[in-house]
Amino acid sequence: MTRYVALLGSINVGGNRLKMADLREALEREDFESVETVVASGNVLFDHDERPSDGLAEKLAWVVGDRFGIDTFAAVRTKTELEQVLAESPFAGASEDKLVHVHFLAGQPTRAQFDRLVADHAGRGSEKLAPGTRALHIDFTDGVAGSKLTSTFIERRLGYKGTARNFRSIARIIEKFA
Structure with a gap:
């Protein structure tokens, strides 16, 4: 497992309110592990099987859109x-x-x-x-x-x-x- 951070755009700005506890729960249901949020603006640390960050970014954006109706962008990076x-x-x-x-x-x-x-x-x-x-x-x-x-x-x-x-x-x- 690799540790990543997802920097989500459009979270808790412009009316796109999202509780970080709800985001953590949604990601854990989609095979993201050790999910932790940092500051309430869409910064999410997680463990996942190693894969290209583009694939993880798409998966994260899909989860947020599907579960919360928020069109977002995710920049996924390692430490x-x-x-x-x-x-x-x-x-x-x-x-x-x-x-x-x-x-x-x-x-x-x-x-x-x-x-x-x-x-x-x-x-x-x-x-x-x-x-x-x-x-x-x-x-x-x-x-x-x-x-x-x-x-x-x-x-x-x-x-x-x-x-x-x-x-x-x-x-x-x-x-x-x-």
């Missing part, structure tokens, strides 16, 4: 992958951990897709952007709340669904892997 994505961020230590985010993506954008995102974002805000491994690194220098750099904006330019977490949340998730 090592989370640690690597933090290490590759050029914004680590440059700003407050709550302002530095990783937008976890379903796939790897090309350089041309990233360049399009940067060009289309020019003049829209002060955020700093950098490409990552199946991720987009973002420093929300002036805060997240008023930013025009939304998930929809990002996904349209990069061509992949995604979900974001700040450095503080990612660090808590990594701690829980132990």
Whole structure:
């Protein structure tokens, strides 16, 4: 068995309320083991037979849609992958951990897709952007709340669904892997 984390998008935002106890129970019924949630925003640690993360992501999204009627995206990563994505961020230590985010993506954008995102974002805000491994690194220098750099904006330019977490949340998730 391998330990994974699923970072679910659209959970407990925009009216998609979901109790983490209900989510744990639903996943345990679908052969996910040692299910544990971290923070009430769709972060789920679990054990599962090793398989490609794309397959697990689809299974998780299907369970949430089928059981709770919520259309979600799941980014599935191992502890090592989370640690690597933090290490590759050029914004680590440059700003407050709550302002530095990783937008976890379903796939790897090309350089041309990233360049399009940067060009289309020019003049829209002060955020700093950098490409990552199946991720987009973002420093929300002036805060997240008023930013025009939304998930929809990002996904349209990069061509992949995604979900974001700040450095503080990612660090808590990594701690829980132990």
